[in-house]
Amino acid sequence: MSVLVYCENAGGKFKKSTYEVVSYAAEIANMLGTSLTALSIGDVAEADLPVLSKFGASKILHVANDKLKQFVNMAYASVIAEAAKAEGAMVVVLSNTFSGKGLAPRLAVKLDAGLVDGAIALPDTSAGFKVRKSAYSGKAFADVEVTSSVKVITLIPNSYKVVEKSLAANIVAFAPQINDNSFAEMVKEIVRAADKVSLPEAELVVSAGRGMKGPENWGMIEELADLLGAATACSKPVSDSHWRPHSEHVGQTGISISPNLYIAIGISGAIQHLAGVSSSKNIVVINKDPKSPFFKSADYGIVGDAFEVLPKLIAAIKNFKSVNA
C-alpha cells in the first residue's frame, strides 16, 4: 500500500507544480502512515530524478520508452493506472494542470476510484476521507467525501507549498504494458513559448483589458511583466479582438489561475472575469474609474489612467532593482 504521485515534466524538466504535488502527496502518505512513490514518464534525464526524493518520494518509478516521450493522454493514463496497481496505491495524486485534468477522469475509471478534481487542501482523515476543492469557478469550496477504496486527487497549482524532506532516492525502472489502441490519438507537435512564464503556474501575473485601447499598447504590459518575472494575461474581449492570443484569456471561459499576485490593468472586473482570478492571493487593480467593480475584489487599488500609472510604476521598479542589485 502506498500513495502514488504522477510527476509531470515540460520538455524533460520537472515543473514547479510537480514539486508542489510531490510535497502534497508526501504529506498524505505521512497522514496515512505509508510511503510515497513518484512516477515519471518520458524524457526526464535520470540524473534529474533524485530531486523527487527531496520533496518526499521514497521510491521513484521511471518509464523510459520512446513511444512515451511525448504526452499521449490515453497511453499515460494506462501507464499511471498500471503503476498504481503495481504499487497497491490507495491514493493517486496529479497536478490539476492541462494534462492532469485530462488524465484524472480516465485514471479514475481505470482504477474504479473516486475523483476529487481541483483540490486546494490536504484531506481530512479524522472521520473518513474528505478533501476540500474549489467550486463554482473559485467562488466557493466543496468538501468532498470519497468513500471508494482507491482515490484520485488533482491539486490546483499554487495551492500547496513546496516542502523539502531529503529522503534517499530509490530509482526503479518501470516497463508498463503498452497497448497500441492507446495511441489512436496523438499530438503531432507542441509549440512552446519557451521564453515566457507559463500562465497556469505563474506566481505573478500582469493582466490587461480593453482599457489598454489596442494591441499597440501592450509593450508596457510586457515590460512590467518582464521586470517582475510575471506571466501576461488578458480579459476575454482582448483575446476575442485578437489583441492577444487566446492562451492568455483568463476567466470563466478561459484559464483559471491562482497566483500569489494578480495585477489587473484596465479590466472592469466582470463576474465572468473574476471567476478565473478570484483565488489569487493578492489582487492589485489599476483602473481610471473609481466605481469599477474590480476594486471591490482588490487588496490594493490605484485609481488612475494606466497610460500615466504604468510608466511611473515601471520606472519605480527599475529604480528599486538598480538600487538593490
Ligand SMILES: Cc1cc2nc3c(=O)[nH]c(=O)nc-3n(C[C@H](O)[C@H](O)[C@H](O)COP(=O)(O)OP(=O)(O)OC[C@H]3O[C@@H](n4cnc5c(N)ncnc54)[C@H](O)[C@@H]3O)c2cc1C
Ligand atoms: C458567458 C460569458 C462568459 C465570459 N467569460 C469571460 C472570461 O472568461 N473572461 C473575461 O475576461 N470576460 C468574460 N466575459 C466577458 C465579461 O462579461 C466582460 O465583458 C469582460 O470581462 C470585460 O472585459 P474588460 O474588463 O477588458 O473590458 P471593459 O468592460 O470594456 O472594461 C474596461 C475597463 O478599463 C477601464 N479603463 C478604460 N481606460 C482606462 C485607462 N486609460 N486606464 C485605466 N483603466 C481604464 C474602464 O474603466 C473599464 O473598467 C464573459 C461574458 C459572458 C457573457
